[in-house]
Amino acid sequence: MKVLNLRCAHEHRFEGWFASDEDFESQATRGLVGCPACGDTAIAKLPSAPRLNVSGLKEEGAPTDRPAAAQAAALQAVQQLMARTEDVGERFPEEARRIHYGEAEARGIRGRATAEDAQALREEGIEVVALPVPAALKGPVQ
Incomplete structure (x- = not known):
């Protein structure tokens, strides 16, 4: 399973889970991937980094997303x-x-x-x- 960082044309960011990059491309081309906030199907894949568990490293009071x-x-x-x-x-x-x-x-x-x-x-x-x-x-x- 591949977790991709995505963004719609209205700048809403969200995650999508796909079997592969090709699976994402196929679904996106057919208009099957939609923004959960606005329903927009003009979706772009964002650069992503490997997931690291750094929750214990966050400083108290640090800004959230x-x-x-x-x-x-x-x-x-x-x-x-x-x-x-x-x-x-x-x-x-x-x-x-x-x-x-x-x-x-x-x-x-x-x-x-x-x-x-x-x-x-x-x-x-x-x-x-x-x-x-x-x-x-x-x-x-x-």
Whole structure:
């Protein structure tokens, strides 16, 4: 098994595990390797060094890998949001209106809306936020 350091076009860094370099190239060429943060399939392989166990050598208070920590925190926040909201799919604009006007139970919902639908909701005083959900969080990961 080969562990590769990868980066998408949006500068998100992550690891990928492949049987070989050729396996990575094959999957990447077919668009099967996607960024876990944004789903981008324009993936580049980064130079990597052999793994060394230096955890005991780290000085107390030394800085951590901030970009990776921020990415992990963002993914965790999205996971929590998804766990606490109901997915209403394409019915999002209609369901948001029903909740806003008291025709449906008040609850947290998520779903899909066009930019025009989202703007129309905002003009009606309904707060909406666009949140891209990484493909890895949309379904089971294999």
